[in-house]
Amino acid sequence: MTLTGTIALCILAAYVAGALWQKVRLGITLHQALLYLPLKLAYRIDDSRMRDARKAEAPVVYVVPHQSRLDPALMLSLLPEDTLHILDEASARSHWLEPWRELARTIVFNAEHVFVSRRLVRVLKGKGRLAVYLPDEVEPDVKAFRLFRAVAHIAHRADAKVVPIFIGGSRNLPFSLTPREKAPRKWFPRLTIAAMEPATISELMARNVTQPARASNALFDRIAEARFCASDPRRSLFLAVRDAALRTGASYPILEDPISGKLSYRKLFIGARLLGLHLASVTAPGEAVGVLLPNSNGLVATLMGLASGSRVAAMINYTAGPAAVTAAVRTAPIRIIVSSRKFIEKANLDDIVAAAEKGSARILWLEDILKQASIMDRIAAALFWRWPVHAQDASKPAIILFTSGTEGSPKAVVLSGRNVVANAMQAEARISIGKDDLLLNVLPAFHSFGLTGGIVLPLVAGVRLYLYPSPLHYKQIPEVAAKLRPTIMFGTDSFLVGYARTAKNDDFSSLRFVVAGAEPVKADTRQVWRDRFGAEIIEGYGLTEAAPVVSVNTATHSRDGTVGRLLPGMKMRLEPVEGIAQGGQLQLQGPNLMLGYINPESPGVLQPLGEGWHDTGDIVTVDREGFITIAGRARRFAKIAGEMVSLGAVEALAHALWPEEQHAAVAVPDKRRGERVVLVTTAGEADASQLRQFAKASEASELILPHDIIKTAELPRLGTGKIDYGAVRRLAIEQLGSGEAAA
Template sequence: MVLTLALLAAIALVWCLTAIVEKIRHGLSTAQAVLYAPFKLAYRISDARIGIARGAQAPVIYVVSHQSRLDPALTLSLLPDDTLHILDPVSAKSVWLEPWRELARTIAFNAEHVFVSRRLVRVLKGRGRLAVYIPEAVEPDIRSFRLYRAVIRIAMQADARIVPIFIGGAQALPFQMDGKAPAPRRWFPRLSVSVLEPMTAPELVARNGSPAASNANALFDRMAEARLATTEPDLTLFQAVRDAAELFGPGRVVVEDATGSRLSYRTLLAGARILGTRFAKLAKPGEAVGVMLPNTSGAVLSLLGLASAGQVAALVNYTSGPANVTAALRTAAIHTVISSRVFVEKAGLADVVQAVEAAGAKLLWLEDLQAGISGLDKAAAALLWRYPLHRQKAEKPAVILFTSGSEGAPKAAVLSHRNLIANAMQAEARVTITTSDIALNVLPMFHSFGLTAGTILPLVTGMRLFLYPSPLHYKLIPEVARRLKPTVMFGTDTFLAQYARTASDGDFSSLRFVVAGAEAVKPETRRVWRERFHTAIIEGYGLTEAAPVAAVNTAIHNREGTVGRLLPGMRMRIEPVEGVAEGGRLFLSGPNVMLGYMTAERPGELQPLADGWQDTGDIVKVDREGFITITGRAARFAKIAGEMVSLGAIEMLVQSLWPEERHAVVAVPDRRRGERIVLVTTATQADATSLRRLGKQAGIAELAVPGDIVKVAEIPVLGSGKTDYVATRDLAVERLNAGSAA
């Protein structure tokens, strides 16, 4: 009895002391502090930014992303007590919530009428405060999205500031709004209260320099930024995967590959630690180590092993040819390359191995490393799998990726741990992902899309990831999909079109959606996948320098012919381009934009971005709702008789004429006009007369219509699936010189 009383007294003392501290820290009322204290203790709440909400000048609307039944209790405890809270019907009547409802004024939520009520506008105009709870959804339905429109309309009528609030970690609570937790349920997860700075509706809309932008979209984007702000900014790649292991369960199988390997989070991180101990003996922390492996569990283990050892993984594009491999290794000052004898033999990469050695790098074979693993190594890794071998800061380099080289020599882009994790979380804040999803990734990790979207995103969000070693196995990949039944897939238009040609109708029927990037998705590809597999292709946009995803379409924000809208946390700037009447050259900034380049002139030396803005080299136009349309590449404009001509636009025109074939439009030197446009195509029926007729119908100047046609069996492509315009141009010049053009 005495022990019980002592325990109760200790609990009461801790409760009281916590309430006193929180009352002083945040200026809470006594009742608020007393009712907030148990939450603070149970959920170790990070609440440093709540002062922004409490200090916001009225009139103000607090927009709370409503995930769990605990959210109203928390916000009633923390927001100023003169706030009017609009609660959902369950919270408005819940018996257990009664003590918290006494802390401030509350009214019941009425989805049909409450937001059109003049009463709310009058409350705000009287220097009032309003808390609105919007159901949390990465891709809200039409009814939920109407709430964004209503809130922004009231804010504009009352000239009120908007403060977004998101409670990070609440998605793991068992008290979900719909009764279903998107992650494994945990009774006492650590919570963090994300609060963004107050902004008026016009300020929200004008942030990207587009005063005509959609108001509702501006608020939706701001709420996505609040969600993103709960991501721990100081996590390295290894730590982010470890945190995912603790959230989703160490025993959860997370990586599988075509060899039959199946790795749980615990096995994956333990294996990475073992490899990391070997890597640490061969290179210093911060040093770049090459990785030349296909999509297998060994590649993921090597990536995380290097992250554990504090080294930088330089992902070598072994499909780019010996000369490019040699140049890449020298540019990044790489002295060691991790590879596999079995892979090199099966892929026929003897010439690439010679290129690695010619660059002065030593090959480290995974087979040799695995053979030297002892029982003691395994035991130590099993105990210490949660801990990296070397402490490293998130802002330090994590990977080096080499740009595709589709229009010139590849460049070495250096991405930090923060860049990679931020980009994965930006995508997770925009596209609905659950732990029941199965991701099929056929894109190689040396391709930034295959690395971040296809590998890191599943690892940190709990998706089951299946890695297939090559995207070029057009007949085998549909069979894999039929057996695996993936729900999410990543690809490029080139690869998706090829899979559709060889697949049976039911092979991809399990897919919820396909995320496509790297090149424009052709209408024909989209149509085939929709009609045959009942699968939507979600088109996005990215570049290696942005880790790579910068914009994406979603279920509710989807406009065919565009690459979607910017990810949360990103900003864009559009600069005028000579000869381009609408739109301009796109510049990007954000947490996912790279640290800088390494160049052949200054090998191994990071050259940071001067002002944090990345020149994408893309010519774009943006509509009032923020959808981005790529109209061309700055490097893919030709100057014909003094006129600027977009080769990309001509390519799309040709595609509409022969949609089932593949085409590439290039410019070659011309003595009279400076340059002339050539069509390289797989369409055997292509003829100049049809092109001229189509150009005339489209209102395109005759000088912009290709006068020469080069017919080929296949258009040259890179390992990433992009058209290889350098090789295509060389092919066109060769055929023209030989007199074999049409």
């Protein structure tokens, strides 16, 4: 008995000592510390930001997305004891929560009355504190969004500071409020509490770059920032995907392609380790290794193998032509390229291989690497798949992508692992996706949209991914969709138009939404997908330098004709442009912005972006709700007799008159007026006088009428589906020189 008593006293003393340490460390009461300590130990909680949240000067409103039954217990333990907690009925009545409810004042949530009660405003004006638990929805419906409006209204009236608090990992607890099919369960996940700096609603509204934002939108965006911060975007690409595997389940079938079939996370990482070890034996850490592969399981395993070995994956655009491939190999520079004999043979890319070798690169074939792996190598990979081949540093280069070169020579864009993972987490904080989704990705991985959105995002979010090797198979892709029944798809306007032409009405009917980028989505494209397939196209905006997503529309925050609202964690400003009255040139900051460029003139030399703003070169406008509208590239404006003319507006006018055709407007030199606009179109019946009459009837400015019209059977396009404006401009100059333009 004496020994048992001694042991019990030691345990009790250790427990009290631990509670006292939490009290001192966080500034909470001893009663709070005694109840918080077991939660801290069980879930290894990162609560480093809570001390500052407690210090927020009253009046203050703590806004907590309610993900699990544990959340109120954590907040009652960590927030100041004079905070009034507004609990839902289940939390207010739960017997197990009773000890924690004794820590502070609580009232029962009443959706009909509590948020319009003047009592809450009086509490805040009396230097009080509120803790409000809102529904945990990335894209809240109309009813849920009323609560955001109510909370913002109360905080605004009381001039109270708002502190959003998000508990990362809470939705994966056994007592999560998210349906099991959307969020995998884990008994003891590591929790991360993200608390944003205090700010009033007025201060949040003033962050909009043109005019004060709506209070509800300002609050919603601030909560999205907290959600993003809790996701730990500082992890390397390998560790982010590995953590998703441990959270979702190593045996979960995460990946599939038409040739190799399905791969679980475990099998993916086993293959990645085999590849990573081999590539590590012939390359150095930080070295750029070329990837010349189509969308496939082998591509993803190669990417993860390079990430595991801290090598840089340089994505080769095999549709850009031999000259561009040789330039890319020399610019990076690249000694080793990973490819597949079957792919090269089937795609007839011998000239691309020759171009790579001309740039002094050596090809390593996936088939040979896998054959060389011994039984012991495979056993070791199966045992140690969780661990990377080389030490990880998320701040170092991880991916090299090459800009599309639509208006000039392609540049090498260098992205860190942190850039890519952060961008995926930013998108997940804005778009509602989950374990019950299936994403069909047809966009190539050498395109930043296809890489981050179509591969990295589903891998780190635990979303099943089906990779199709080419976006150009307009007949086969609808058939694949009809068989797979995907819920999400990525694409560009050009590709979506092509799929709609060949698809049956039920081929894409399973889609919840389609994320479109890379080029503007035409109104009739959006309407066709709505009417025929019941699928909503949510348009976004991005650039390779931003890894790439910058803004996106969502189900609850969407406006046709815009590219949505800025992702959480990013800042923007508009620089005035001479000759343009509304909007300005968009500049950005954010954790997803690249490390810098490598220019062909200085191979292998990184020109860092630094801590400043990145100039996108795009002219945009921003409305009160934060929706961004792209007016066009700064280079996509022509200066005619001192007036700035949007080439995008010229194309829009032509498309409105000839909607079934393709159009591209370019500016060419003009001795008298500086520049003149040329419309290159596939419309065989295109006529300048007809376009002039249509513009007059549409009350469009005469400034956007093209000086010349050139007809062609097909517009030049890049492998990504975007119009190759460099080639269009060369075509226009050539045709005008030969006198074949229509006046």
